Amino acid sequence: MRSLFFARKLRSAAYILTLSVLPVSLGAEPSHGIAMYGDPALPHDFVSLPYTNPDAPKGGKISFGEVGGFDSLNPHIRKGSVPWQLRSLAYESLMGRSYGEPFSVYGLLAESVETGPNREWVEFTLRAEAKFSDGSPVTTQDVIWSYETLGTIGHPRYRGFYGKIESIKATGPRSVRITFNEDNRELALIAGLRPILKKAQWDGKDFANSTLDDIPIASSPYVITDVDAGRSVTLTRNPEYWGKDVPFRRGTMNLDEIKMEFYGDSAVLFEAFKAGELTMRRENNAEKWETQYSFPAVQSGDVVKSPIPHQRPTGMTGFVMNTRKAPFDDWRVRDALLHAFNFEFINDTLTGGRQPRISSYFSNSVLGMQEGAATGKVAEFLAPYKDDLLPGTLEGYTLPVSDGSARNRKNIRTAMKLLQDAGYSVADGKMVDASGKQLSFDVLLRQGNQENQAIMDIYINALARLGIEAKISTTDDAQYTERTATYDFDMTYYRIGLSLSPGNEQYLYWGSEGVDSPGRRNWMGMNVPAAEAMIDNILGARSQEDFIAATRALDRILIAGRYFIPLYQWPYSNIAHAKELKYPETLPIYGDWLGFLPEVWWWEEG
Template structure:
């Protein structure tokens, strides 16, 4: 390959044939622009590089598990069972930028039509064997062939993988316009080919997997707990991407059937950390002695990460929801303001974008490059895409929806529905409007039942069906539902995954997340334009265009999002004073022996903790600006 500086700051190759002249070798790769951290960086800004190792972190998971194999559609894999590493690791304080993990360096041409990774010579599996190029190539092959269908979809543009050196593997891409592909293949989990040679990759297993990461399974009891131990001689512990992380000697996860029991276990001291997702519980259930005495810290951590979309989702594969006007009308029956005030203690913000809480969210009317993109499809889009900003229906919070329901009736009448004998029926067929709302979480019933009451005022006959996790997953994969609560998380640099969310090809794929069954050529083209964005500015504009078209398709009834993390933890841990823009993670925390001793003394004496951590510690982001709200 000629002479090159392997760890140079995106160093240009010198003295190489012309075909290689435009390629660059680096320790990192950004989706757009330059990586924040140079080749000599020691650690990420949001970690404590001097964090001590030791102690135990006890976590809780709701549900059960029957497998340690997370890469196939069968079974229910254990929480945290995927400790396989990837070629690159992502930073948490910049948009989609990745740094070397299993790969010591990477090389890409200017057009990103291929990427070559050079593996770390020290990279080892836990059995001592080296991570090889053959492992990397085999991982791609087996995931696409036998893994979850998502992998075939996600790595569909990877046309080839070949060994080009003792520790070098080159991937080529069929899609020459997708700048994200080198990063996507860098995220691929690398699996040990020699380990799976004597095992059936397509079957679930409770044999702890062979991995290369910082933790491995120490012991477990099916459906009850998994205990991970830190690997003392972990090959990558001193890599810049790992410094200050993976600090606990033991991470134990206990499984509970009910979230209420998890909260009880937290208060009793059987669980160390809990991320609370129920607003009412956060507001009312933690006024207990351990919190008042400072034994348990209750903290809100602001974040700036995209919150995506959580919503009621229409299955447009069902005839009743194929008319856009019907979908738009039913949104007027959901009273978010009353729900937020009465059930959530006004903690949430209304979601009005599929890319909420980020610069990617559309707003106002389209202009600039976003307008230029949408103009191509003007004759195939609703006129209001260009003239009317999307706004979710609003109320005064009193629970009285007379004006909203009048608007809904007008839309339904326009779509060919009318009320007969107190039932909403299709004028042409006489069939009443009725559908099932599928739920998997009992906590959502209190949200859905008032919505159902409002739907009945329109003459609709909705039914609520609560099922267990296994039945829910099976029905989701078979598209056997009318209406459900779903969600799509989003990253700061959206790309390939949007095909799985909204494309026509994904509409009939059981492994994809196109729950709504969207099949729209305009959306397909907008996804491809987004993926092909040549700059950050174009990516933002094209994402906003996609967002606007999705919103005006009324495929969902948006719900809400939270702009901070609600966490509780026993006051024997410490965390960095700075946190990333994505909030905090226990990956960066450490066991604090001094705090633990004070906590034990306070509990033994049944007294408040002395010199205890404030309930809501002052925090600042790595950019250095105050984020307290």
């Protein structure tokens, strides 16, 4: 498969990560786009995003599977479990993000964007032709209502941004200005990416408690045309879509039908794909990719295996520990549990040792922490907090590595020493605290995820050798969503994707507000002033050196915090798909990320 991997190469200079910082011009004129730093890569007269096929044919369909179910179609509220794809496929925003650049946005519902000299405000002018799927125009009142509603009763992920808005008002028949209450250059870009909803649809309705009966009316190229509660959602391309000639949309949203089907577990889903009931599947297990994708449809060429490379950070995937609760509030216990997790043995058992481990949150990118002690700007940023930083932050931290054997003796001894330092001892074969209570915890997992179950079975056996009692609790999607949103778990599987342009969203992930406020992404419950200071440094950076150093410093704080038991990284995505499904040869630097599948794919017979 290597020849295919390298044939689908990253060819355009626009796809090379560039973090150079250019001065912001004073008195910015209305523009077709805006970048975090400097100017957007694409000119005002660009034809299409460079990783699309502007001549892609329309037609065909795609169907893919998910494990679990759903009980809502509104991805903008905390209540309910929603097919995650609806956020990007069923709604549009004023601007659209190009995944061929670290962070640039271009006009979508808005024909132009203008900012103040220091980005203290941003003004969007709507396209006159922008319409909702029912044919009604998108108005400034829809925009203002969307921001106010999402920011006050919407999902908590929207509320942090809304708190940074001083005012939002119409400045003309088709223009809206948002003024900010803090110096934060990224806010102008974030403002353009909020979903725009139809105000009139929700008149007299309880938005925060919407149900499956509330089919969204949005401006997207797709409309929801069929819902089988908990089992499937079908979206159909709107032949009257208003924006087919907008440059940002040209060559995208080509498929006539997108269907999401839900299954009880991953094994049933895989069998459905092999039987042709689904037309694509992502495979996250390298061993399965090599050994279980030789079924007849692959051998005949009806199903194609496509590895998609990327240049984005690894992010973090693994088992997160909830530090709001004992025993995870003690970093020595967390460190002990990391040593007891025999990644090398698990990796060999489940993937044939084919998948490398995540080494830090921003690894696989220029933003990732470097080995050894902190130096230069990184050390300078961390110095004011040195007395409060956990061991390994300044001097360097690496994850425990075992000898690959099932016993993992050296790391188990280290774990035992760490637990003793934390006040635990062994009595009658049990690891107990000073009061004689056994160290025990639950691992919350979604129903149907067999791989996570297999990993935990191995891990629990290792913990038993230390006298630790761990149990698995499985729940359906609705319960899992509610429990994780309210941080009602000890340990659970969690995946956080990080971008090449980290910014305000980092507060959502690691900020102290997420300790008690439900619905945040700070599942570990970390409350570390140094981490928030590094986020401030990221947002305040005016040079490439400072931006990279601040991110590397944050990376050190996160990995040395021992909040996660990291699993595999995926330097590329393995996608198996029907031979008729095609994608462009030029790939975005983000690879298989939002805006790629199914957005830039098309169906082509023969």
